[in-house]
């Protein structure tokens with residue numbers, strides 16, 4: 121695990137400075153992420169659910185148990201996330217559970233995290249993402265793969281005003297710049 | 313911009329999708345029996361009709377699944393979408 125570079129280290133100062141009125145952006149540089157493909161409702165899916173202690177969630181939803189989360193990606197595909205360092209044990213656990221009936225791939229290096237939290241988090245998101253995050257359409261426990269301008273993001277709502285964005289490391293600065301742009305605009309409005 | 317209903321994820325904006333051309337173009341049962349002209353016709357020639365048209369879309373920035381859409385080429389109305397394996401009548 122030596123020699124890992126945080127994808128957004130160069131932007132850290134500006135990310136810290138963009139905070140306003142309790143709304144903050146935070147980097148979550150390393151997250152254990154395992155891609156899981158298994159036929160929903162199959163015996164293998166059942167074994168995965170037992171091993172993780174959770175139900176594989178339905179469309180656009182996340183389910184959680186013991187610090188591990190399964191995020192819906194597609195009808196037979198989930199991203200299982202856990203704390204940094206758990207990737208190997210998670211892969212081993214899931215491989216044993218599927219027993220060849222599906223696929224398990226360590227994707228931890230594929231995405232880095234950005235957490236946007238606070239009273240204006242949703243407004244910041246709305247400046248750069250066209251998905252409807254209004255509480256009537258999206259709430260805690262929901263997730264979606266969508267776009268922030270041209271970059272693909274996996275958005276997971278972690279609380280009433282807390283969002284985790286998982287983005288490819290090479291697009292992370294691009295996504296962070298758009299979020300910072302939204303934050304600085306709203307910060308200026310608030311100060312005016 | 314279209315709002316396209318992915319049969320898996322729900323309605324999303326058009327930039328999340330990639331267009332895949334006419335739907336229900338069956339792969340030839342025995343391609344080796346086709347003449348060059350017939351093969352070229354399968355590969356390149358598509359309907360260009362006015363009215364309801366079945367076409368393929370891929371939810372590239374979402375679930376990455378292929379599905380079908382009925383679009384009115386005269387009015388741009390999206391009549392509905394349906395999964396691969398379903399029929400145009402299933403569009404909603």
Ligand SMILES: [Zn+2]
Pocket residue numbers: 318319320321322371374375376377
């Ligand atoms: Zn989709």
